Amino acid sequence: MTLPFDYKMLMQNRERALTQPEDAMFLRQASVTRLLDRLYDVKRKFSFILDIGSFKGQLANHLLAMSPSRHEDNYNLFQMDISKKMNAFAHPSATFIHSTDMQLSKKIAPCDLILSSQFFQWVNDLPGMLIQCRNNLKPDGLLLANFFGGRTLQELRACLTHAETELSSGAYARCIPMVDIKAAGGLLQRAGFALPVCDSDLIQVTYSSIYELMSDLKQMGEANALNSRSRQFTSAKLFQRAGEIYAQQFASEDGRIRATFELVTLTGWVPHKSQQQPLRPGSGKNALADYIISDKKNKN
Numbered sequence: 001m002t003l004p005f006d007y008k009m010l011m012q013n014r015e016r017a018l019t020q021p022e023d024a025m026f027l028r029q030a031s032v033t034r035l036l037d038r039l040y041d042v043k044r045k046f047s048f049i050l051d052i053g054s055f056k057g058q059l060a061n062h063l064l065a066m067s068p069s070r071h072e073d074n075y076n077l078f079q080m081d082i083s084k085k086m087n088a089f090a091h092p093s094a095t096f097i098h099s100t101d102m103q104l105s106k107k108i109a110p111c112d113l114i115l116s117s118q119f120f121q122w123v124n125d126l127p128g129m130l131i132q133c134r135n136n137l138k139p140d141g142l143l144l145a146n147f148f149g150g151r152t153l154q155e156l157r158a159c160l161t162h163a164e165t166e167l168s169s170g171a172y173a174r175c176i177p178m179v180d181i182k183a184a185g186g187l188l189q190r191a192g193f194a195l196p197v198c199d200s201d202l203i204q205v206t207y208s209s210i211y212e213l214m215s216d217l218k219q220m221g222e223a224n225a226l227n228s229r230s231r232q233f234t235s236a237k238l239f240q241r242a243g244e245i246y247a248q249q250f251a252s253e254d255g256r257i258r259a260t261f262e263l264v265t266l267t268g269w270v271p272h273k274s275q276q277q278p279l280r281p282g283s284g285k286n287a288l289a290d291y292i293i294s295d296k297k298n299k300n
Helices: 007-017 022-040 058-066 084-089 126-136 154-167 181-190 210-220 236-249 288-299
Strands: 046-052 071-081 095-098 111-117 137-148 194-207 257-269
Touching (some): 022 058, 022 137, 022 194, 022 210, 022 257, 058 111, 084 095, 126 137, 126 257, 154 210, 154 236, 181 257, 194 210, 210 236
Parallel strands (some): 046 071, 046 111, 071 095, 111 137
Antiparallel strands (some): 137 257
């Protein structure tokens, strides 16, 4: 079976992104900020933390600087990435795990918090990854991850497919498939997480042209790494025509084109007896009709 993503190409893309200006990482920063906003509302300490797809270490650095008093003095931090070069950006106190297939290593101790910022869209087996996370978390452990969801780059997808179909007999997949928010919530439940929550944020960015957008994706390390991508030279006519369609269908009054990015955030807890539990069917002591009748009497 052919896997969706070429991890060797993904590794190269992410390594090239290391040398790009910080301005190109605005979506990664938005991803980190949204994760930490959600984590800040969790009033507990975490002593074993795993960061999956650590990249330049922004998430862990912000987490440990955010409120040191919320973490144990002897916390254990694991940072994991597909590229060995990310070790240079790991937190000084972290244990760095290099994983070419992004499988959770046995070197990682059971955790009470697993985080991932803007990486799960590249996982070849997302259901399997969620199960691995579930198995590597302690009881009442928390998984908090976000990634690009199904509405990401919907405009670019439509324009490239339209242009390539118009110019040739078919179209290659030039944008990676991404998980729909409803499917993501179902995957959390299938993996055995309790209290699952799945939500999304839409971020719209404007560009001067389709070329500026594609350049931004490359600088972020989000260029096409599909195994099914075309290995042939892509004609400039394709991007020229796609740019024309983009300008016709998705441009604002000032002529700039818009691009949609959807950040899907998953929150799930490993089951524990201390968590709130639903009541058993039939265990209610009051009938709904009693409240309805009472309400009518109050109105009279």
